[in-house]
Amino acid sequence: MVKSTTKDAQDLFHSLRSTYVATPTNLKIIDLYVCFAVFTALIQVAYMALVGSFPFNSFLSGVLSCIGTAVLAVCLRIQVNKENKEFKDLAPERAFADFVLCNLVLHLVIINFLG
């Protein structure tokens, strides 16, 4: 039972890896950015668990800025990905401009909320 699940997990891992290698570079860069943002958020949560959550607004603004920018990057990836039929007539420049605008608003609000 354990052997088959580990074998399954290995197969899963190999299959995912082989498909992922085939994705274009610009999407991989976006994925890297998303992972970095989520990782930063996790570090902040661990720090909060260590020293306590006062002042709460600073903690929230820190974590939400990471989560926010990760989510926006995922939205950008969706819009730029050539395999998505729904967005084939959306220019990637327009998608990137929307991404930059939303990030600008996000970080302005974060700066106000940071306290």
Added chain:
Amino acid sequence: MGGKSEPAKSESMATTTTSPDLINSSFFSFKSLKLKTKQQELLLRISILGLVYILAFIARLFSVLRYESMIHEFDPYFNYRTTLFLTEKGFYEFWNWFDSESWYPLGRIIGGTLYPGLMVTAALIYWALRFLRFFVHIREVCVLTAPFFASNTTLVAYFFGKEIWDTGAGLVAAVLIAICPGYISRSVAGSYDNEAVAIFALLLTFYLFVKAVNTGSLAWALASAFGYFYMVSAWGGYVFIINLVPLYVLVLLITGRYSMRLYIAYNCMYILGMLLAMQIRFVGFQHVQSGEHMGAMGVFLLMQVFYFLDWVKYQLNDTKLFQTFLRITVTSAIMVGGIALGLGTASGYISPWTGRFYSLLDPTYAKDHIPIIASVSEHQPTAWSSFMFDYHILLFLFPAGLYFCFKRLSDATIFIVMYGLTSLYFAGVMVRLILVATPAVCLISAIAVSATVKNLTSLLRTKQKVSQTGSTKGAGSSKASSKVTLDQSQPFQKNGAIALLVGVFYLLSRYAIHCTWVTSEAYSSPSIVLAARGAHGNRILFDDYREAYYWLRQNTPTDAKIMSWWDYGYQITAMGNRTVIVDNNTWNNTHIATVGRAMSSNEDEAYEIMRSLDVNYVLVVFGGVTGYSSDDINKFLWMVRIGGGVYPVIKEPEYLVNGEFRVDKGASPKMLNCLMYKLCYYRFGELTTEYGKPPGYDRARGVEIGNKDIKLEHLEEAYTTSNWIVRIYRVKPPTNRL
């Protein structure tokens, strides 16, 4: 998607209610102007929207024309006072304002406990007008803010209708919502309350969100986040949006209609909207700590998991491996989510649903546990007559519209159906929430009207082209083309269509007449000036409230403290400019219960309480001379209940006789000796109020009062207004001790 000439006919129905012969003359002028059909259509649409904009504004001006330009009711006086403060002292002072003139001796942190959207909007309009050198008084701006935003709501309704169905439905929705009594009731000129801008913000947020889901663009999702921020800043009812949108996303996920556009729209709106909403101090951290907002967070996390799984499935292209992965992820996600939610709720970190919103789910909760919420007349359950009164023909057009929506299901129609059904449920629980359901009902009814009229007029326009199968006709519905082929066997098809169209026009004209009548008779009274018909049918105005408040302003020392029931607190601070003990904010139940206890005790006990609160004047409202039925004696039982909820020494059955509330000779002795009774009926026993009745006849209760010989020991009468509606008493300082 109707043909080029269809919208022209469907709009003619809208203008029929105003001027039938405009159409004939306009067709002639169009031909002489040599406009193309598309331009004709655009001109018609713009002129109709312009007329609807003006109509929505004018329909709300009845009370300004009949009385004067003044603020109505109770809550708007607080909003007016804060707006005045904002324009005089600036935004920084306003945001950090601590008010010591209300809730003496506690004070109130106004900057942190109000929704600033309305005041900031009015102040911006005021500053904009001043910049253009129109030096209007802030009161005029406040009075006319609500009609202005009602006009803007009709525009948003047009665009929303266009998004859901087509331009015809948008135009009908704009007309319906311009005069719908459910909306007019809270947005007449003078009703300067949060709902005036909140309904505009609500509809705007929903429109922008549906647009974002339809187009999948980040820019529209950002706009909907800003719309949500405006809504949060304007009204506590934003909780409806933060629960309806996740519910809608959940429904789409379950029915399999999800797409990438949904992911982009919801995530951007949720994160940015939540961050923006937390900038309002009154809302604070509720988006991550309160039980009412957890649904949105849950759906957010669910979406991440869902779309991640979808992406992995797409990558793998192999079902067996994917099943394993699915099993692992789903079990771990559910476990983590369940543990987090359980820990949060059990430790009290995630607060449960507050009483105000919990009583929407369980309507009997407030009556048993929180008498203050149960006592507000706007929070009572809705009667059927209220629905008919506020909606008229929209009541049966709503199910018809639901039918059309289900026939053509899309992301947008699913949203409007969900909005309509949930808001109608809440409208049934609480009268005040009919306002929230009004835009949905108007939009769905507009779909019904527009689709019906379109089908009927397409029948009229088929002419004699029986040889064609009718597929080239721009009607766009197979029903019409099948009817064309039937035309030969049923020659009266056209007459039937004409008869039905006349019926539709008749219904809509009755709707317009009803709405105007309702606005004029029921929803245009300022509540602070009362009107009655005299013996010869002439109108008599009772301006007693303002008379009393101005007496207070001019004849009492500036640091005087006024005790009254909480209904009048805002008006006393705004117009009388004096400190009050309790006001309409009702944030401190114990303080209100103390005042209730003072009003229900006998004079000696009440004097102790009043001395402890530093009260200088007591104000009561009495309707016995004029027959005014919303006075303090009729509200007295609520004072007893609220006081008794905190101080067990006050027992409600002691004030009743056999469960009945009486003020005549058979009333209970506790009732005949309580402070409220004495203050209301002092010297009333000598007054003859009606011809043929004994002196001391109370016209509001219809009985002769029991205790006519009232002596006051610790208070003395300071002022009684000309119709005895407001009575003010001075609290005497204690006598010298011997």
